[in-house]
Amino acid sequence: MVFAQPLPVALSPSRLSDFQSCPRRYQHASVDRIPQPASYASTKGRYVHAILELLFALDAAQRTRERASALRDEAEATVLTDEVRADLELDATMLERLRAESEEILDVYFVMEDPRHVHPEGVELRLNVEVAGTPLLGILDRLDRDDEGNLVIVDYKTGSVPDRRYDSLTFANTELYAALCESHFGERPAAIRLLYVAKGTTMERRVSDVVVRARVQSAQQAWSRITTYYDDGDFPATPSARACRFCAYQERCRAAGVPVVIR
Ligand code: SF4
Numbered sequence: 398m399v400f401a402q403p404l405p406v407a408l409s410p411s412r413l414s415d416f417q418s419c420p421r422r423y424q425h426a427s428v429d430r431i432p433q434p435a436s437y438a439s440t441k442g443r444y445v446h447a448i449l450e451l452l453f454a455l456d457a458a459q460r461t462r463e464r465a466s467a468l469r470d471e472a473e474a475t476v477l478t479d480e481v482r483a484d485l486e487l488d489a490t491m492l493e494r495l496r497a498e499s500e501e502i503l504d505v506y507f508v509m510e511d512p513r514h515v516h517p518e519g520v521e522l523r524l525n526v527e528v529a530g531t532p533l534l535g536i537l538d539r540l541d542r543d544d545e546g547n548l549v550i551v552d553y554k555t556g557s558v559p560d561r562r563y564d565s566l567t568f569a570n571t572e573l574y575a576a577l578c579e580s581h582f583g584e585r586p587a588a589i590r591l592l593y594v595a596k597g598t599t600m601e602r603r604v605s606d607v608v609v610r611a612r613v614q615s616a617q618q619a620w621s622r623i624t625t626y627y628d629d630g631d632f633p634a635t636p637s638a639r640a641c642r643f644c645a646y647q648e649r650c651r652a653a654g655v656p657v658v659i660r
Pocket of ligand 1: 418421634641644645650657
């Protein structure tokens with residue numbers, strides 16, 4: 398098979414995660430570019446992210462709880478596009494629920510930190526660099542500098558708090574961000590801080606040389622396989638409960654005879 402679309406020019410941590418869970422999923426999302434319908438959870442995540450991004454665009458003194466609520470209309474205009482509204486079949490009841498739950502998350506966030514006293518180096522920072530021959534792309538929620546002068550990657554999470562036994566999986570994406578930062582700024586962040594803003598929990602991990610090198614090597618190997626599969630015209634499906642359960646391409650796979658696993 399010859400693909401109609403070109404290969405993406407760079408690999409992002411989330412697409413790397415798609416590829417590692419199932420190469421066919423990467424193909425559908427990144428090569429065939431078949432849109433994945435918006436879900437309520439993903440929309441709520443984007444909505445809260447949009448408010449926090451708008452909040453940090455203000456002068457520090459203006460980043461109050463009241464001001465965050467006042468950014469609602471601007472966030473909705475960005476996030477609730479016609480496509481998203483159609484995917485969600487958004488009605489007045491769902492919209493009220495989305496607003497109320499986002500307000501609850503903002504209440505929790507303002508207990509976790511006071512954004513008036515946070516002075517980021519960057520917000521929604523788009524980094525596009527080549528690392529060890531692999532083109533990488535990442536968008537960081539926030540890059541802070543701590544009291545000791547070290548860079549800290551900050552990532553907002555609106556889902557539940559993961560089991561600490563799976564830290565290496567939880568931090569995998571952001572550890573690749575550390576490699577992007579090092580390549581772009583010539584300075585490796587010292588730590589990664591995940592803010593679970595729906596739960597009021599912070600998870601933090603130091604960034605080590607060994608781990609960053611391992612993440613880069615893993616991305617490098619994946620990119621090499623991606624280009625090979627693309628040239629071969631076939632990205633194999635590797636169904637598993639973890640990969641398939643929330644995959645948007647289940648019907649497409651079943652129609653192609655792939656034994657999708659959802660238990
Ligand atoms: S449904 Fe399963 S096998 Fe098919 S693309 Fe998604 S993860 Fe892969």
